Amino acid sequence: MERWPWPSGGAWLLVAARALLQLLRSDLRLGRPLLAALALLAALDWLCQRLLPPPAALVVLAAAGWIALSRLARPPRLPVATRAVLITGCDTGFGKETAKKLDAMGFMVLATVLDLNSPGAQELRACCSPRLKLLEMDLTKPEDIKRVLEFTKAHTTGTGLWGLVNNAGLNSVVADVELSPVATFRNCMEVNFFGALELTKGLLPLLRHSRGRIVTVGSPAGDMPYPCLAAYGTSKAAVALLMDTFGCELIPWGIKVSVIQPGCFKTESVTNVNLWEKRKQLLLANLPGELLQAYGEDYIEHLHGQFLHSLRMAVPDLSPVVDAIIDALLAAQPRRRYYPGRGLVLMYFIHYYLPEGLRRRFLQNFFISHCLPRALRSGQPGPAPAQDTPQDPNPSLVAAR
Missing domain, CATH: 3.40.50.720 (NAD(P)-binding Rossmann-like Domain)
Incomplete structure (x- = not known):
């Protein structure tokens, strides 16, 4: 079936007019979210031209553009007054x-x-x-x-x-x-x-x-x-x-x-690195001997080092x-x-949609990568990485607030 060369031109004019109006009203910011939305609309336009008749393509693109700009618009704010x-x-x-x-x-x-x-x-x-x-x-x-x-x-x-x-x-x-x-x-x-x-x-x-x-x-x-x-x-x-x-x-x-x-x-x-160091020393000083023997002081030092590394990010x-x-x-x-x-966004996507094993490994890779406790090391003198735990973490999230 013969296609119009640019059936969605009217939709793009509508999207551009609304975007310009929102920018003039300061309801919309120029930035990555807006550019990403426009790129997705361009991809949708390409698909619509190949899969839909011209009138339907125009309606779909116009609706998608209107919804996208509505979601990107700053919500109306209440006046501060004397709140x-x-x-x-x-x-x-x-x-x-x-x-x-x-x-x-x-x-x-x-x-x-x-x-x-x-x-x-x-x-x-x-x-x-x-x-x-x-x-x-x-x-x-x-x-x-x-x-x-x-x-x-x-x-x-x-x-x-x-x-x-x-x-x-x-x-x-x-x-x-x-x-x-x-x-x-x-x-x-x-x-x-x-x-x-x-x-x-x-x-x-x-x-x-x-x-x-x-x-x-x-x-x-x-x-x-x-x-x-x-x-x-x-x-x-x-x-x-x-x-x-x-x-x-x-x-x-x-x-x-x-x-x-x-x-x-x-x-x-x-x-505050000094504060975390004091808390680690307090933990070691009050840990029951049996637990300290089972896990090892080097295990706790390893966790502490991983945590401090995460704070650099x-x-x-x-x-x-x-x-x-x-x-x-x-x-x-x-x-x-x-x-x-x-x-x-990526963290929550992985947490809610990927299998449990991948979720666990991802959190360890991006925050604290465990090593084996002393009692599980088969006589090794130092901390050995757990077999299913990624090393060299590249943490990016969440510590104490």
Whole structure:
């Protein structure tokens, strides 16, 4: 059957007109996502010309282009006005940078820190407006949470509380589950789960009144079995499920709930090598003799070295996570999940769609590649790589936040 040389020209004109309009309105960014969408549309055009009659090809391409541009468009944002937001864990990292950005945008920011005299707290005092209030809070101390709740209620009577950002988190050990003290699991749950639960529940009356937002920083370690991050990962899995439950239950109240699942970023707590060295020494000092004999000190040293190697791949630019938090606070229709960071799409695809053996090997290759414990080495003096474990890891994701 004879084909028109360019049957979809009208569709391309429609796509170009809409893209130009969105660019002029700043609803669309020039970048890789837009270029990738246009390349896919060109491939679709080529297929349609060979498989469909011209009218059908035009309709399919126009519809695909319209949907693609709709997905790429920035969602409409709510005005900042005098909105108030409480952010936990602002001593360092995501919390500190988000507090600075929201303050610059005109928010009233209530920023909690572990120490009012920490370098992060001093930086926030120096660079932010008088609107920002610093509050000392340890999420493991109910009296601290109660004091923050009372302060928030007293200081948001005029503006109301628009948002809560559960950012504070803890990871104190990198080791196999058998080597990790049960106390580390409890500590992670106290901060990452129970602390976030108690604070969120305490602020719900204010958030219900404002029909506001709850944003929680989780981790892909809560979705996938990252080696040696069981204590941290299980607490993040628990808080993510909790927030999903809140998201369902709070729909009638108009509250929207989002979880941010970042990749590995270069925050101060993640890249503090001296801190991780102290934690490794503490683990070795308190490990029962039988376990130390079975696994070997060199096994723990190997894991520690692999973990530190993974931190070298951390991304220094924290803005993707900060932008995701801001979008969750201000988008008219925020996403339930945000995945800022390199390689996360591939990681999740492998986790959900490839066989279990490949998933396990991929995580080990990109994070921590195990060696055989001493008791399994058949008399070898040093650590021998496990036979099914790839070596020379090229890690890219997830450590403690």
